[in-house]
Amino acid sequence: MSVQLTSHAATHPGAVRQRNEDALLDRPDCGLWVVADGAGGHGAGDVASSAIIAALETIPPGLSAAELLAQVRLRLTHVHAELQEEAARRGPGRILASTVVVMLARGDHFAMLWAGDSRGYLLRGGALQRVTRDHSLVQELVDQGTLREEEAESHPQANVITRAIGAQGELELDKVSGRILEGDRYLLCTDGLFKTIPEPEIAQMLSNGGDANSIVTEAVGRGARDNVSAVAVDCPR
Numbered sequence: 001m002s003v004q005l006t007s008h009a010a011t012h013p014g015a016v017r018q019r020n021e022d023a024l025l026d027r028p029d030c031g032l033w034v035v036a037d038g039a040g041g042h043g044a045g046d047v048a049s050s051a052i053i054a055a056l057e058t059i060p061p062g063l064s065a066a067e068l069l070a071q072v073r074l075r076l077t078h079v080h081a082e083l084q085e086e087a088a089r090r091g092p093g094r095i096l097a098s099t100v101v102v103m104l105a106r107g108d109h110f111a112m113l114w115a116g117d118s119r120g121y122l123l124r125g126g127a128l129q130r131v132t133r134d135h136s137l138v139q140e141l142v143d144q145g146t147l148r149e150e151e152a153e154s155h156p157q158a159n160v161i162t163r164a165i166g167a168q169g170e171l172e173l174d175k176v177s178g179r180i181l182e183g184d185r186y187l188l189c190t191d192g193l194f195k196t197i198p199e200p201e202i203a204q205m206l207s208n209g210g211d212a213n214s215i216v217t218e219a220v221g222r223g224a225r226d227n228v229s230a231v232a233v234d235c236p237r
Contacts, residue, residue: 003108003180003235007033010213011229012220014192021045022190022229023053023098030061031068031105033231035118037190038098039164044090048083048098048166055079056102065106072102072113076165076173083166097166101132101188103233110186111177115163119194120176121202123185128203131176131186135163153195186233187212192226193219206232 009026013019021038023046036052038045055075063071083096090096099116112120117134133139137160141147152158163172185206194202196219205215212230219228 003105003182005031005105005180005233005235007231007233008212009033009229009231010211010216011227012216012224014224014227015220016223016225017227019046020227021049022192022227023049024229024231025053025057026231027057027059028233030059030063032056032059032072033103033188033233034100035188035190035229035231036098036100036165037116037118037192037227037229039095039161044087044094044096045098047086048096051079051083052076052098052100052165065104065109065111068104068106069111069113072104073173076100076102076113077171080165080171084168087166095166097164099161099190100165103186103188103231105180105233108180109177110180111175112188113173113175115165115171115173116161118188118190121187121189121199121206123187123203123206124181124183126203126207128199128206130199133174134161135174136161158195159191180235182235182237184235187215187230188233189230190227192224192228193230195226196222196224196228 025034036049038049087094099118101114101118120131138152212232
């Protein structure tokens with residue numbers, strides 16, 4: 001069985017920042033959606049997130065699920081190495097890195113791959129599930145039981161990520177896969193969104209039919225201190 005998916009994407013610098021270092025890819029023709037949140041300062045974040053999108057946006061349509069997954073992994077690994085090399089050229093201590101969350105869909109199955117703290121959510125039957133698990137210092141503290149989940153967003157080191165495209169070392173991507181059901185709504189987003197709008201309210205907005213643009217606009221209206229980006233993927237009933 002092959003399901004028909006619709007999608008929409010939106011990004012905004014936020015209420016405080018002038019520069020937008022997020023980047024998006026919305027390719028329903030290919031069953032491929034991406035959100036990337038660049039880091040590194042002084043424009044370096046733009047370079048990193050844009051490099052991810054440039055690498056993935058040229059994947060041809062018509063690939064099998066296995067071929068698409070292989071292409072995404074191969075291209076992200078290549079970008080990872082390129083960003084490390086460019087950072088080394090720019091001098092000691094320089095970083096060109098970006099989080100990434102990718103959703104792939106083939107037939108009635110989906111997969112999400114990610115590195116960092118950009119997230120993938122699934123709204124199913126009115127309940128919001130966090131599909132991804134942050135690669136961040138505060139998530140490690142939560143996992144260890146030394147920090148409560150509700151304290152994580154306000155922790156002084158809430159912005160410290162432990163994995164990213166372009167970060168030191170080998171690239172590690174986590175992956176989750178599952179079935180797509182009619183009525184599912186998937187949301188990929190950067191931390192600028194979920195640090196501004198609590199998850200229960202994101203769930204309510206998705207349940208009420210809110211699209212990526214309206215959710216991003218709401219976050220900016222609430223004074224989002226970071227760039228805000230979202231891609232929503234829907235499986236209509």
